[in-house]
Amino acid sequence: MPRLALAVAAGYEDLGGEDELILPALAEVGIDAHATVWDDPSIEWDRFDGVVVKATWTYTESIDAFTAWADRVEGLVPLANPAAVIRWNSEKGYLTDLSDAGIAIIPTTYIGPGTGVGIADFADLVDWPELVVKPTVSAGARLSGRFGPGDRGEAQALVDTIHGLGHEVMVQPYLPAVDVEGETDVVVFGGQISHAVAKGGVLALGAEPAPDERLAIDQWSRPTPVTDELTAFAVAVLAAVPGGPHLVQARVDSVLDHHGTRRLMELELIEPYLFLNAAPDPRAAAATYTSAIAAWLGPHR
Numbered sequence: 001m002p003r004l005a006l007a008v009a010a011g012y013e014d015l016g017g018e019d020e021l022i023l024p025a026l027a028e029v030g031i032d033a034h035a036t037v038w039d040d041p042s043i044e045w046d047r048f049d050g051v052v053v054k055a056t057w058t059y060t061e062s063i064d065a066f067t068a069w070a071d072r073v074e075g076l077v078p079l080a081n082p083a084a085v086i087r088w089n090s091e092k093g094y095l096t097d098l099s100d101a102g103i104a105i106i107p108t109t110y111i112g113p114g115t116g117v118g119i120a121d122f123a124d125l126v127d128w129p130e131l132v133v134k135p136t137v138s139a140g141a142r143l144s145g146r147f148g149p150g151d152r153g154e155a156q157a158l159v160d161t162i163h164g165l166g167h168e169v170m171v172q173p174y175l176p177a178v179d180v181e182g183e184t185d186v187v188v189f190g191g192q193i194s195h196a197v198a199k200g201g202v203l204a205l206g207a208e209p210a211p212d213e214r215l216a217i218d219q220w221s222r223p224t225p226v227t228d229e230l231t232a233f234a235v236a237v238l239a240a241v242p243g244g245p246h247l248v249q250a251r252v253d254s255v256l257d258h259h260g261t262r263r264l265m266e267l268e269l270i271e272p273y274l275f276l277n278a279a280p281d282p283r284a285a286a287a288t289y290t291s292a293i294a295a296w297l298g299p300h301r
Contacts, residue, residue, distance in 0.1 A: 002049040080248040101240035113163035130174035146203035190292030191246035195279035
């Protein structure tokens with residue numbers, strides 16, 4: 001029986017609350033899976049037949065160490081998703097690559113540390129009714145803020161804070177649909193669309209940016225149908241990803257703009273929360289996930 005490591009952060013050995021679905025489904029297809037803390041120096045990764053990055057939700061706090069870990073592990077055993085994909089997806093500058101490939105994204109301005117450039121230097125930013133400011137390496141709305149027309153000074157202060165930590169900043173218009181319909185996340189396993197959820201916004205206008213991922217804890221989510229339009233959008237996004245569309249796990253997060261155009265918010269390829277319990281049939285979704293893992297692991301057994 002092949003042994004599989006499901007890489008997690010310390011404290012998430014329950015696979016983000018999805019262990020009771022995932023572990024039995026993996027056992028059903030003959031895979032002996034273990035939750036394994038990614039930055040535990042005692043782990044001998046070559047004792048496994050493969051490693052799937054499942055819930056490494058502390059990686060944004062030590063991104064260089066995490067991407068180095070991915071490279072090191074992949075030198076020993078197969079890694080899903082691959083280290084090159086993880087590195088590409090770890091900073092949200094990947095949105096530019098997808099935009100260049102024809103994917104509709106939320107208009108994004110990047111401001112690097114040490115450039116001396118600020119929000120006031122971009123005329124289009126001044127014209128946007130509301131802004132979102134966040135680091136290009138972030139998760140769970142960490143160090144992210146939403147600012148109105150009278151809050152440009154506060155927005156620049158957050159830019160300065162993020163730059164002080166050595167990170168690049170991304171600035172986007174806030175799309176009101178996030179507060180109405182919510183964003184829509186499509187979950188994909190091995191290139192096969194499994195299910196989708198709608199999620200509410202977490203950024204309150206003028207609220208103090210959170211130093212961690214606490215805002216995501218109270219975010220509402222609910223199942224939503226996988227329409228033909230959502231399917232076509234997700235397929236197009238994944239087709240533009242370096243490494244192809246058939247990755248073991250992916251989540252395509254999108255929202256409608258003022259004109260009804262669907263735009264990519266984020267593409268989660270590293271350790272997406274899978275929302276298995278929100279699927280129409282959670283056990284069937286878990287089976288689809290584990291089938292994708294088994295198909296990927298098969299040639300390496």
